[in-house]
Amino acid sequence: MTDTVPVSQEQRGLRGFMNRGGFWRFLAFLVVYLVIYLGSGFVIGHLGGHYVDDDLLSSLGSVFLQVTASLIIGAVVLAAFSAYLGWNRELYGRQPIYRSKWMWIAPVIVATPIVLRVLGIDWGLHQADVVAMLLATGLLIGFVEELTYRGFAVKMLRDGGHGELVVAAVTSLAFALSHSMNLLGGQSITVVGPTILYTFSFGVLMYLTMRVTGFLLGAMVMHGLTDPTTMLATGGVDEVAADASSGGLLQAAGLFTMLLIISGYVLVLFIRGRVKDQRPS
Template sequence: MDHSVHTSGWKAFWDRGGWWRAVLLAALYMACYLGGGLVVGAVGGDQIVAEDIFRTPQSVFFGLTLPLIIGSAVLAAFVFSVGWFKPLFAPQPVKGSWWMWAAPFFLVAAIVLRFLGINYGSYQASVVVVTLLTGLLVGFAEEILTRGIVVKMLRDSGKSEWVVMVLSSLVFALLHSANALSGMPIFTVLVTVGFTFGFGICMYLTMRVTGNLIWPIILHALYDPTLFLSTGGIDQAAAGPQSPLVSLAAPANMIYILIAVIALIVVRGRAKREPLAVPAMS
């Protein structure tokens, strides 16, 4: 009886891992996400309030939620097709160091301060609910892709954890360069890319020290909506008066960058590679 593992050519291709496959997949995801956004804009664009996307629940749903539903469905279908759900959510193969706890600590601190400092009276209750639910999709899609799929593919190709951390965070940061397509000023886009690179490193550290991908997904799912609602926009500074609690959370951005710089200096290690499945000979 043949006990060889039967592997499709599709799965075998992605199982080889490597940085260029990771970048290719990220590019394909962005094409699906942006393409889905164009379709949504054509169908429900009149529901989106461009100057204030958080004015109505319909604006949030068509402007943010529905494109993320499409992107999340594409990623979930891919992960299912290659059988990676179990390995992606398995315990981390490389343990984290004690200092890495700084990343989730300051992430949680900023989330709590912003959550308590949001001016809920300036939003419809349904806008808050839809935005918080949208955060779940942000956390799932961006973390599954960058801290899940990309990290796995880089580790499968034998890359060191420093390279895994840097390249996965770079892919995460470059995803946000797509904001330029919506008319965001180039300087703001560059600042956003720089910040998200540091933020991505903190998410990588969170995954390492907590031992599972689920925790960066949860923190990311809470971080983005509380940031959006506390500032009144996406990837922008708050305009006008704001709660002292929100102001207290503002330095968190620089703290993330500092943690990222430390990580770039001290992160070491390499995950143990799993043997590739070999297609059975007929």
């Protein structure tokens, strides 16, 4: 007579699918999430009227409808899903792997252009409510994108048994390629191409920031400060550097961004380690 081993709730259905981790399961999760996120943006775009076509920094409504609204939907979906899966402790808790001192290079490299932009931005150029909304939206970007790519993605690849070099490279590549969706929004390949190169490197630095600070929150904060200061400096979303008419500090931030891009591609080669297999038996 053969005994039947009961299957726990964590091993069945959607929870079981997600808990087994691995690249293909992460890819399936990412596709579904992006459909929801981009779909919500499409609907908002059709309901937003002239705000969707206006300059991003021209009004509170432009910032909210062009960027913030779809991020709120994405944040709610991701937060609810992580709670449903019971992953909050793993996603937001201390990283289950050692950190090396050299990894502090990453947050320093990311923080430098942020500081230069904060000092160089003309804070009186835009309405105070627009600036406040943009700063709040930046933190929301940090939460949503880091939870997706350094949260869900990293956990699922680790659960699939991959080493940290693969985890960092694949999650950063997925993060970078997701920005190719900007082509659907009308951005030219001359903008999207450099953005993809930049975001891969930035993804690596965010992974290292998470590793060295020990928590996903570290990457969320750094990411959340990068995007709004970049938008205020360049006047748009996913613009890599300020133009030639910008002040000296903003020009320096743009030059340092070039160093940021190079550093990510170099530092990823030094990533080592492997988290103990956490897949359910």
